[in-house]
Amino acid sequence: MGLSLKDVFERTRISVHYLQAIENDEFSLLPEPPYAKNFIRIYAHALGMEEKSILGRYENYLHSLKILEDVPHEEDVGHKFSPAVISRYGIFLGIVLILLIMFVVMKLVPMQYRPSSEAGIDRAAMETSINVASEKKDITVEQKVDKVASPGAEEEQIKAAAELAYEQAQSTTVPAAKIISPKATGGSTGNVPQTVNEVKTSRLVIKAIEETWIRMRLDQNPTFQILLKPGQEVEYKAVVFNMDIGNAGGIVIHFKGEKIENLGKPGEVISLRLP
Incomplete structure (x- = not known):
């Protein structure tokens, strides 16, 4: 009929993105099947085409997706738990553990040789920091629970x-x-800064x-x-x-x-x- 995608859009009000996907059989770009089939019918009627041919290709596409989902990926599973992969992760975890031990030792050894007054001040500051962080975490969790998991419909x-x-x-x-x-x-909005x-x-x-x-x-x-x-x-x-x-x-x-x-x-x- 010599219609452009823009002309078809004016007739159907379907997004040009979806019209192009239908025209090129790129069905993966379409929305859920119920709406995709409706788009295909409207598109076919606007161009005076037989909708069965396009719907048939779309059904074949859906069938191929179902077949791919049913195929077990044995090679991927075997590779995921192969000895080489386990060995690689073991080496990585070992390095992380060694670095963590070195960090703890470097922090604890100098503290043993500092005056008791400085150690007491650092300990008090550390306890204060932990308490503040714990309070902030509790407040954040309570706010999210009140907002998302509150009883209701x-x-x-x-x-x-x-x-x-x-x-x-x-x-x-x-x-x-x-x-x-x-x-x-x-x-309460009293403590919220306004721009x-x-x-x-x-x-x-x-x-x-x-x-x-x-x-x-x-x-x-x-x-x-x-x-x-x-x-x-x-x-x-x-x-x-x-x-x-x-x-x-x-x-x-x-x-x-x-x-x-x-x-x-x-x-x-x-x-x-x-x-």
Whole structure:
């Protein structure tokens, strides 16, 4: 028909990345099988092609993956536990042990010849350091347990996990705009330092009415995928949200105080950018 990938994208609203993967039979680049098959059907109908031929090649690809998973890797197992490998690790552990003993001896021997007053000061400082480190570790563990393992419904656990993953990404890529969840701090923000030029983020809440696959990118962070079941709800904070939605009629979005629904028909694939 002489259509370019851009023309097919305008007709199907399927990402050019996935269209090219279908065209080149690079099925490993497609999402989960239910959504990949839906993309293939939409692609075939848009070009007036027979969908059975493409779906047949995709089924053969899935079958080959299953065969590869069932093949036992005896050579890898034998190599992993071969005498040469065990000997190599034994030598490495022996060297580490010798270095550790030398380090301990070098630290302990000079301490025996120092005045008792200096030794007492160092011992007290060491005990203080150990106590402080132990307290910090206990606080960190309690915060994580309160945030991730707190009793509640499955929706709350998914929301907490999403917030934790996003906070870790934000603290790595943009330290000045680190986000601290009120759940982890117990609602107290008095000791949290504020930045002068902090980037203003928006809150996005997605609630699933039907099972929906979503491919998301928050600001400049790496792209990730989620699969929501009916009734599940997730929440993210960012400046810009880019989404590929596999079931436009299967979700309701709350963004900046507004409720966004009826994004498309059930099963329709769309791309959405907010704001």
